Structure formats: C-alpha cells, structure tokens
Amino acid sequence: MKKISNIFLSVCLLICCSCESVLDKEPITGYSYQNFWNEPAQASAALNGAYFRLQTTLNTEFITYGEARADNLDVKLYNAGTYALANNTLNADYAYTDWGNFYRVIGQVNLIIKNVQEMKAKGLYVNKDAEYNRILGQALGLRALCYLWMVKVWGNVPLVTDPVEYDGDINAFKRTRTDTLQVYNQISTDLLRAQPLLPASYTDNRKTRATLTKGAIDAMLTDYYMWRNKLDSALITSNRILSNTTQYKLANLYDSSIDFFSKPHVDIDNTEYAKMFIEGFSAESIFEIAFSYAEGTNSGLASLFGGGSAVVFYYVHPAFVSIFSSTDLRLRNNFKSESQIFKMFPKGTFDRAKENDKNVILYRLADIILLRAEALVLKGDLNGAWTLLKRVRERVFGVASATNTSNNNLTGPTGSTTESNFKAMTIADAHEVILEERRKELCFEGKRWFDLVRTGKAISKMESINGLKSQENILFPINLNIIRQNPLIEQNEYYK
Known part of the structure; x- marks a missing residue:
C-alpha cells in the first residue's frame, strides 16, 4: 500500500442549512491528514463528502451513460456531445468519457475504509459498533456502485482499493486497466461484505431512501x-x-x-x-x-x-x-x-x-x-x-x-x-x-x-437508428487526457 503523508483530504461538505437535511453535514471543508481520523464524527463527515462527490458523478451522467445512446430520446438542443451520443459518433475528446469523478468518490471511500478500521483497532469505536458498521458498510457499497457503473461503461478499468496519494491528478496512481473479471470480484466482495453491516432503515425516512441500506x-x-x-x-x-x-x-x-x-x-x-x-x-x-x-x-x-x-x-x-x-x-x-x-x-x-x-x-x-x-x-x-x-x-x-x-x-x-x-x-x-x-x-x-x-440487444435495436453494428463500439472511449496523464492506460479497441 502506498504510504500517505501530510495529504489533504477534501471532504467537500456544505454547511448545514436545513433542519431536513438528508445528511448530517458539518461546517467543514477539509482536514489536514495528521489531525483527522481521531473521532467517529470525522469519519461520518468524510462519508458525507463521498455522497457529495456522488452527486457530481451521476448528476446528469446517469442519463449520459444509461440512456442517451438508446432509443427513448430525441435530441432537441444542439450540443456536440449530446449529438454524438444519439448518433453513435463518440470520440475520446468528450468530457463524459473521463472517469475521473468516479475515482474521486473511490478515493474518498478508500480512505474511509482503511481508516475506520484502524480507528476501531485503536478503540475509537468502543460501544459504537452500529456507527462503525454504518460507515464501513456505506463506504464499501459506494465503492462497489462506482465500479459497477464503470465496468458497464468502459469495460476494464484500473482497480484501486488502497488509499493513494494523487495530489489533484486522478491518474497519478499510474495503474493499468484491470481485467473486468477481477473488478467484478471486487464489486461482489464489497457488496456481500456491506450488506450485513447496514441497517434495513434509519429513523429518518429521507436517510433511508438517500443513503445506503440493506435494501x-x-x-x-x-x-x-x-x-x-x-x-x-x-x-x-x-x-x-x-x-x-x-x-x-x-x-x-x-x-x-x-x-x-x-x-x-x-x-x-x-x-x-x-x-x-x-x-x-x-x-x-x-x-x-x-x-x-x-x-x-x-x-x-x-x-x-x-x-x-x-x-x-x-x-x-x-x-x-x-x-x-x-x-x-x-x-x-x-x-x-x-x-x-x-x-x-x-x-x-x-x-x-x-x-x-x-x-x-x-x-x-x-x-x-x-x-x-x-x-x-x-x-x-x-x-x-x-x-x-x-x-x-x-x-x-x-x-x-x-x-x-x-x-x-x-x-x-x-x-x-x-x-x-x-x-x-x-x-x-x-x-x-x-x-x-x-x-x-x-x-x-x-x-x-x-x-x-x-x-445482447443493443445492436439489433440500435443499428437502424444510429448505425451501431460492432460489439466493440458498445463500450465508451476513454478520454484522451486520461491516456496522456497515464500512458499505461490503453484505449478501447474500437476507438484506437
């Protein structure tokens, strides 16, 4: 595992301004690494930061990746990237081909997973097993969620489960793409580990629906x-x-x-x-x-x-x-x-x-x-x-x-x-x-x-609509900036 020293952990939280806030946000925007992970409340704040980052990751992107290339939508407002999705003319210059936001969530939860376990070993979760399980279970679930989306979109992706020091460059871990089967195994492992840790619900219905539970x-x-x-x-x-x-x-x-x-x-x-x-x-x-x-x-x-x-x-x-x-x-x-x-x-x-x-x-x-x-x-x-x-x-x-x-x-x-x-x-x-x-x-x-x-119906349904005819074309391209920053990343075959 790569040693982390004097790293600044960005939590990306908002000041609590509503009594009906889904997450128990604290008025903190970041922590010096040495002064962090000293009490459970800090781990909860870091988890809130991961959810905040998920908001950015799947804001409109859930449509970009999950529906825009299918047969339900008709483009109305001109945008080159939107037309490329609809017409199956993707290239590696479009911003949505960058997986960086997924790795920002993963980077956050990797820190949580490592450190809450160390905090428990130090006795910081004495008589707080439910809180420990909630933090660890949600972090594992969020990591699995991100990897599940990424393998659906790009196929092989770098599997990073240890906290790494990247100082603003998400590709600084310099990993190659990992075989999809290995990523699948990690997704399954994380989800099966998370499920028994989490409660079926929370006292606040909004939290039950907007944070991870057993369901x-x-x-x-x-x-x-x-x-x-x-x-x-x-x-x-x-x-x-x-x-x-x-x-x-x-x-x-x-x-x-x-x-x-x-x-x-x-x-x-x-x-x-x-x-x-x-x-x-x-x-x-x-x-x-x-x-x-x-x-x-x-x-x-x-x-x-x-x-x-x-x-x-x-x-x-x-x-x-x-x-x-x-x-x-x-x-x-x-x-x-x-x-x-x-x-x-x-x-x-x-x-x-x-x-x-x-x-x-x-x-x-x-x-x-x-x-x-x-x-x-x-x-x-x-x-x-x-x-x-x-x-x-x-x-x-x-x-x-x-x-x-x-x-x-x-x-x-x-x-x-x-x-x-x-x-x-x-x-x-x-x-x-x-x-x-x-x-x-x-x-x-x-x-x-x-x-x-x-x-297996993408080609048969979409060929007459946008010309999709190659199995290799189903995956998205990988953004050129990612490949420039990390030459170990190989482009998906169709877009070479």
Whole structure:
C-alpha cells in the first residue's frame, strides 16, 4: 500500500442549512491528514463528502451513460456531445468519457475504509459498533456502485482499493486497466461484505431512501447479478427486497374515480407515482441521490428534460411514444405533450432554478420487480413472471374487470386472454415483453441502454437508428487526457 503523508483530504461538505437535511453535514471543508481520523464524527463527515462527490458523478451522467445512446430520446438542443451520443459518433475528446469523478468518490471511500478500521483497532469505536458498521458498510457499497457503473461503461478499468496519494491528478496512481473479471470480484466482495453491516432503515425516512441500506445493497446485487447473468443469485437478492413489504411499496397511480386524461395535469401530479419523481423519498424508492435547492445542490435534470425545445437537450423519441397504449397513465405522467419529457417535474409552470433539484433515483421497487420477472422468464417460470408483471401493470391500469375501460378482464393488460397468451409464449418472446415493460416503466431513469447491452440487444435495436453494428463500439472511449496523464492506460479497441 502506498504510504500517505501530510495529504489533504477534501471532504467537500456544505454547511448545514436545513433542519431536513438528508445528511448530517458539518461546517467543514477539509482536514489536514495528521489531525483527522481521531473521532467517529470525522469519519461520518468524510462519508458525507463521498455522497457529495456522488452527486457530481451521476448528476446528469446517469442519463449520459444509461440512456442517451438508446432509443427513448430525441435530441432537441444542439450540443456536440449530446449529438454524438444519439448518433453513435463518440470520440475520446468528450468530457463524459473521463472517469475521473468516479475515482474521486473511490478515493474518498478508500480512505474511509482503511481508516475506520484502524480507528476501531485503536478503540475509537468502543460501544459504537452500529456507527462503525454504518460507515464501513456505506463506504464499501459506494465503492462497489462506482465500479459497477464503470465496468458497464468502459469495460476494464484500473482497480484501486488502497488509499493513494494523487495530489489533484486522478491518474497519478499510474495503474493499468484491470481485467473486468477481477473488478467484478471486487464489486461482489464489497457488496456481500456491506450488506450485513447496514441497517434495513434509519429513523429518518429521507436517510433511508438517500443513503445506503440493506435494501440498497440488495438492489445493487440484483443489478450486478443480472448484468452477469447469475439468475439464481438475482432471485435471492430481489426476493429479500420484495419480502420487505413494510419498507418498499409500489406508489399508487391508477384511480378509478379520476379520468386523468380529461383532467388538468395537476391531478396526476398529485398521485404518489408522480410525487415519487417530483418530491422524492417515496415508499417505492430503494436508493436515490438527493439534491436540495436550499442546500445549494442541483441535479441538472431541468437541463435534460422539463422545458421547451430551446432550453432542454431531450424530447421523447416519437417512435417510443407510440408503444404506450392510449390508456397508459404513464403517458400522462411522463409527458407534458407528445414530445416534452416532464416525468420529474410538475406539468404546469415551475421555477427552473428553484425546482432543478430533483433527486436521481438509482433503484426503486418496480425496477427490482421487473428484473426479478426477467430472471424468472429466463429460467422458464412464466407463471411467476406474470404475477410480477401483473403487479406493475395493475398499478397503471387498475385491476382487470368487465367495467374497467383501461383493463378489460379479457383483453386488457392483465386480462385473462393476455395472461394466457403470455404464459404460452416462448422464453424469447416473454423476455421481450418484460424488457418492453421495463422500457415504459423506467424510461428517462438511466436504464434502457444498459438493458439493451446486458441482454445482447443493443445492436439489433440500435443499428437502424444510429448505425451501431460492432460489439466493440458498445463500450465508451476513454478520454484522451486520461491516456496522456497515464500512458499505461490503453484505449478501447474500437476507438484506437
């Protein structure tokens, strides 16, 4: 391990300015290394700094990496980088090809992981086991989260698990790229170590949704296992989440007493489903990155969505709108018009400055339900998969009945004929049904591109749209500045 001496640890915290702050922030911006790690409160402050850095890392980037190259979005506001994503003309000059922000989170949590264990050995956590476990478990989880994103985006990446002295140059550790299998092993090790350390919830619901818990780790594990096609493991971890019915519940949307399509948008904005995105911290949320205008943090989502064509980067792709049925309430919730994406925003007027602090939901219950349904389909259990698909659809269309115009008991989305047809499908066809449901349910949440990649459908779905035809083209290029700073880094093959 590289020796660290007189290193300045940047915690990047904000002064606490709200009694409803998600994190217990302290008015400290940095520490001299020798005077740090002397009490548990300092480790908590460092952990808050890691979450702060995560805000920067996956601010709008969760769309850049997880959706912008897929088939849901239509570019509206000219930007060379955005057009390159949509048209599959990536090159290593674009800022989003730089993995530096991920390593800034990793650098912070590597220090935490090392030092809290040393603090415990020195007796600084006597009678504070829960606090120690919380800090260590969250740090391990954040490291795993960053590496999971990076291997999805770039493939082989340098694996750094020891605190290194880089003095502002994130590539000063001068490591080569590590084989993906070794990175996967570290992700798995960190998550399996973190899960038993963390509580199921915290006394503050906002912290339960916006900091790591057992459920958040299980969601990451489910994501990881599905990415690796480890279906049996994904079924175990997803079941733990679905079994926690006290903490995780699907947000209500359908209401038989309201015709949302004939009412002003405000009616659907008042549903639990809409508030999940507009206000955050819902009972469906498993883990989200919290932002707050009052605390000076901004998610940047209004620059992507939530406005006219002259102010936002994306509208919805016209072909995507057409896959929704006319009675699908997600149409009313997701779009202000046939083209404007307002999923995270009220459909009426809103203050683009003050309301540009919408949380970024990384995992929610519907995501895990549909991943579990997908795993069941791939294992040939179409009956089990239908039960889960039905749950998601009934939230949107209501329970099938002869009087439900949105969900007829025979031919509706969960009607008996639809059910019989699904259960009679081939595994490939049923799998496509689940993926299309994920596309509709999780659109604009950074899932679609990764779904296409992990299921091997990226080329077949995208070639006619943007010319994607090479497997090597699926990975992102590595920024040229990274390669210049660290010649040991080799560019991804397609971009050489």
